[in-house]
Amino acid sequence: MTASALRKPAPKPPLLEVSGLSKSYGTQVGCRDISFAVRPGEVLGIVGESGSGKSTLLACLSGRLQPDTGSISYDMKDRGPVDILTLCEPERRRLARTDWGIVHQNPRDGLRLDVSAGGNIGERPMALGARHYGNIRTEAQDWLQKVEIDLARTDDRPRTFSGGMQQRLQIARNLVTRPRLVFMDEPTGGLDVSVQARLLDLLRGLVRELGVAAIIVTHDLAVVRLLADRLMVMQRGRVIEEGLTDQVLDDPHHPYTQLLVSSVLQV
Amino acid sequence: MSAGTTMNHSDNGYNFAYLDEQTKRMIRRSLLKALSIPGYQVPFGGREMPLAYGWGTGGIQVTAAVIGPDDWLKVIDQGADDTTNAVSIRRFFQTVADVAVTESTEVATIIQTRHRIPETPLKEGQVLVYQVPQPEPLQKIEPRETETRKMHAYAEYGAMQVTLYEDVAHFGRIAKTYDYPAIVNGRHLMSPSPIPKFDNPKMENNPAIQLFGAGREKRIYAVPPYTSVRSLDFDDHPFEVQTWKGSCALCGSTTSYLDEMITDDRGSRMFVCSDTDFCNTRQAEAASAPDDKAAGEDA
Numbered sequence: 113m114t115a116s117a118l119r120k121p122a123p124k125p126p127l128l129e130v131s132g133l134s135k136s137y138g139t140q141v142g143c144r145d146i147s148f149a150v151r152p153g154e155v156l157g158i159v160g161e162s163g164s165g166k167s168t169l170l171a172c173l174s175g176r177l178q179p180d181t182g183s184i185s186y187d188m189k190d191r192g193p194v195d196i197l198t199l200c201e202p203e204r205r206r207l208a209r210t211d212w213g214i215v216h217q218n219p220r221d222g223l224r225l226d227v228s229a230g231g232n233i234g235e236r237p238m239a240l241g242a243r244h245y246g247n248i249r250t251e252a253q254d255w256l257q258k259v260e261i262d263l264a265r266t267d268d269r270p271r272t273f274s275g276g277m278q279q280r281l282q283i284a285r286n287l288v289t290r291p292r293l294v295f296m297d298e299p300t301g302g303l304d305v306s307v308q309a310r311l312l313d314l315l316r317g318l319v320r321e322l323g324v325a326a327i328i329v330t331h332d333l334a335v336v337r338l339l340a341d342r343l344m345v346m347q348r349g350r351v352i353e354e355g356l357t358d359q360v361l362d363d364p365h366h367p368y369t370q371l372l373v374s375s376v377l378q379v
Numbered sequence: 380m381s382a383g384t385t386m387n388h389s390d391n392g393y394n395f396a397y398l399d400e401q402t403k404r405m406i407r408r409s410l411l412k413a414l415s416i417p418g419y420q421v422p423f424g425g426r427e428m429p430l431a432y433g434w435g436t437g438g439i440q441v442t443a444a445v446i447g448p449d450d451w452l453k454v455i456d457q458g459a460d461d462t463t464n465a466v467s468i469r470r471f472f473q474t475v476a477d478v479a480v481t482e483s484t485e486v487a488t489i490i491q492t493r494h495r496i497p498e499t500p501l502k503e504g505q506v507l508v509y510q511v512p513q514p515e516p517l518q519k520i521e522p523r524e525t526e527t528r529k530m531h532a533y534a535e536y537g538a539m540q541v542t543l544y545e546d547v548a549h550f551g552r553i554a555k556t557y558d559y560p561a562i563v564n565g566r567h568l569m570s571p572s573p574i575p576k577f578d579n580p581k582m583e584n585n586p587a588i589q590l591f592g593a594g595r596e597k598r599i600y601a602v603p604p605y606t607s608v609r610s611l612d613f614d615d616h617p618f619e620v621q622t623w624k625g626s627c628a629l630c631g632s633t634t635s636y637l638d639e640m641i642t643d644d645r646g647s648r649m650f651v652c653s654d655t656d657f658c659n660t661r662q663a664e665a666a667s668a669p670d671d672k673a674a675g676e677d678a
């Protein structure tokens with residue numbers, strides 16, 4: 113082996129590689145012929161107007177919807193790249209609750225509202241076999257601190273939490289097993305602007321600290337500006353522009369992206 | 380369980396054990412499936428029984444499917460043979476199957492039960508039939524049946540552990556005292572019916588066949604003889620059974636499950652065995668046996 117080979121390691125292989133992904137609802141196009149890759153630790157933003165196919169794409173990626181065509185290759189910890197569409201259901205569910213996280217727009221879909229905050233965070237570790245109450249609780253409280261929820265609320269049910277707290281709890285509940293890829297659908301949607309800002313700061317810190325890769329769907333360009341390394345713009349089910357976030361936002365090529373960026377700037 | 384000779388129609392116009400032969404065969408097939416996948420809930424085409432749900436229709440159908448003319452049937456409710464539910468089920472089988480009935484756990488070949496496992500250890504060849512009101516242990520945490528089915532299929536039981544976590548978080552200990560969830564044969568999560576957790580250890584490695592029938596939900600499940608039944612817990616909050624300070628006021632037992640009884644209208648209390656056959660047998664033995672202490676002094 114030469115010295116230069118030692119100094120220049122090969123670029124990290126993609127964590128997720130999507131190619132030719134399409135999904136229709138009858139005659140209605142959901143998303144069409146989507147291809148892209150996400151590398152470990154990379155944050156990809158997906159923006160586009162309402163109905164452009166963002167949620168459809170995310171649901172296909174995270175195993176909640178079966179695409180019509182295409183492949184989704186994921187670099188599994190113990191097996192290397194695998195087309196997750198060929199995994200059997202229990203394998204896919206296991207992947208989804210260990211190596212992935214899913215943060216839903218509505219915390220009701222991602223939390224157990226009648227289980228304490230500690231129990232919500234402890235569920236994944238317990239599903240993986242944790243059986244020491246004291247350790248499970250300590251870990252849950254570590255995460256409550258990370259997402260800035262007062263430890264006095266450990267045993268309270270998230271039903272009694274504010275929207276921002278619920279969203280932060282959802283993030284903790286997902287990140288506790290140290291997933292390598294997190295899917296987020298409008299994580300700041302429905303929150304006050306000031307609450308959004310705090311959540312974004314927190315998310316940015318956690319994503320950096322943990323080195324987790326993330327795919328964040330949003331219609332809010334401020335979110336991608338702050339969080340995303342790269343950006344895909346969708347329109348009518350297709351990706352019409354993609355690139356480094358700053359490049360796309362500062363120098364949009366596609367007329368639709370130009371419109372999107374300018375309309376945001378007017379706000 | 381001698382199901383071969385049940386074709387006779389008795390004078391009262393019912394087929395032996397009330398159910399028609401086709402239904403019994405269908406239930407037996409479900410039972411065999413249940414025995415071969417310990418703890419797995421097998422759906423069965425439950426029949427309407429001449430009793431309301433909540434009175435043990437699931438258990439009765441299971442008993443009807445396995446009982447034969449040579450069996451000795453015992454029926455208990457809260458450990459007692461003489462409660463309304465136990466008496467009416469026993470009468471039912473006397474009427475429709477003309478079988479011998481007994482209160483003795485020793486003698487019985489089939490024991491149908493609600494709320495208890497007898498204290499007297501069961502033997503090979505005996506069948507314990509549980510009446511189950513709610514067979515799905517995950518129901519409280521996950522109401523969607525499509526989802527609970529998958530959770531069982533893929534052994535995803537983390538959510539059940541969450542209910543125990545909630546207990547410890549709110550009460551400092553696992554508060555569940557009956558219908559305490561257990562893993563059967565290292566695989567399926569099972570609701571043991573509303574028996575006290577005191578009885579959970581008896582299910583483990585039991586020589587008898589344990590059959591569970593849920594009438595309303597139309598589910599059958601089973602624990603074959605000598606099968607592991609592990610109650611869920613935490614390493615630092617291990618599973619424990621109930622204990623009592625004193626002993627049974629009637630037979631002196633210190634190892635049985637005790638019920639608190641109010642003995643007069645001034646609120647005096649005493650603790651007695653919930654298993655009446657066990658308690659009566661011990662009292663009879665004590666009365667007939669030579670006094671140990673006196674014998675010792677004689678020597």
Ligand SMILES: Nc1ncnc2c1ncn2[C@@H]1O[C@H](COP(=O)(O)OP(=O)(O)OP(=O)(O)O)[C@@H](O)[C@H]1O
Nearest residue numbers: 137140141142161162163164165166167168169331
């Ligand atoms: N279950 C469904 N049945 C039929 N059509 C659907 C369904 N879900 C989505 N669609 C359609 O697919 C297209 C893409 O919808 P999708 O929800 O993916 O868009 P989106 O980009 O997430 O929009 P939004 O920003 O409003 O959340 C839309 O035309 C939508 O009407």
Ligand SMILES: [Mg+2]
Nearest residue numbers: 166167168297
């Ligand atoms: Mg959407």
Ligand SMILES: [Zn+2]
Nearest residue numbers: 627630652658
């Ligand atoms: Zn007694």
